[in-house]
Amino acid sequence: DAGVIQSPRHEVTEMGQEVTLRCKPISGHNSLFWYRQTMMRGLELLIYFNNNVPIDDSGMPEDRFSAKMPNASFSTLKIQPSEPRDSAVYFCASSLVSLSRTEAFFGQGTRLTVV
Amino acid sequence: GQNIDQPTEMTATEGAIVQINCTYQTSGFNGLFWYQQHAGEAPTFLSYNVLDGLEEKGRFSSFLSRSKGYSYLLLKELQMKDSASYLCAVNRDNYGQNFVFGPGTRLSVLP
Numbered sequence: 001d002a003g004v005i006q007s008p009r010h011e012v013t014e015m016g017q018e019v020t021l022r023c024k025p026i027s028g029h030n031s032l033f034w035y036r037q038t039m040m041r042g043l044e045l046l047i048y049f050n051n052n053v054p055i056d057d058s059g060m061p062e063d064r065f066s067a068k069m070p071n072a073s074f075s076t077l078k079i080q081p082s083e084p085r086d087s088a089v090y091f092c093a094s095s096l097v098s099l100s101r102t103e104a105f106f107g108q109g110t111r112l113t114v115v
Numbered sequence: 116g117q118n119i120d121q122p123t124e125m126t127a128t129e130g131a132i133v134q135i136n137c138t139y140q141t142s143g144f145n146g147l148f149w150y151q152q153h154a155g156e157a158p159t160f161l162s163y164n165v166l167d168g169l170e171e172k173g174r175f176s177s178f179l180s181r182s183k184g185y186s187y188l189l190l191k192e193l194q195m196k197d198s199a200s201y202l203c204a205v206n207r208d209n210y211g212q213n214f215v216f217g218p219g220t221r222l223s224v225l226p
Binding site: 044050097105108 | 145146148156157158159160163202206211212213214215216217218219
């Protein structure tokens with residue numbers, strides 16, 4: 001398997017523009033997570049899905065952020081309008097809930113810069 | 116609230132042993148995970164504890180005490196490539212997966 005695939009790897013956009021980040025989880029995994037990582041705040045959970053259903057979105061900063069998972073193989077995180085403080089690395093991760101281990105596997109991340 | 120603490124930075128010498136501590140207070144507990152993250156890369160899974168005690172995997176071991184809300188990651192025979200950040204994470208959801216990560220410990224291995 002190719003692992004979790006995120007696109008784009010890098011995104012530079014102007015303040016006020018819409019940004020869409022994409023994620024393809026590992027085939028067969030039933031949970032998907034969106035994280036944001038900054039030097040100041042570390043790795044923060046934004047939202048997670050189980051079987052394509054959003055379970056906890058309490059980490060989503062504000063209404064400018066939205067996430068969707070239309071099917072088991074694709075998810076998007078959208079920021080509209082973007083602001084400079086949204087600059088961070090955004091990671092998508094997926095896992096398979098089982099009775100034993102449930103570790104998450106991370107994609108390579110999208111480095112977002114809002115200028 | 117959710118609180119996970121780790122030392123910010125540690126330094127050790129090649130060939131030595133280092134212990135990275137993690138303390139946690141979370142609303143639920145369903146396992147503690149350690150991840151390694153090299154600069155500019157994604158976190159990668161290292162170890163998992165759900166019961167008290169020591170889990171050993173090669174040069175890396177992880178310990179958990181649920182009553183104390185405490186875990187540590189032990190790295191033996193340190194190599195230069197072990198220089199990275201080490202993240203402690205707790206699954207606080209008893210029926211699913213809701214991971215909260217600690218701030219990470221940046222380990223520098225010196226020759």
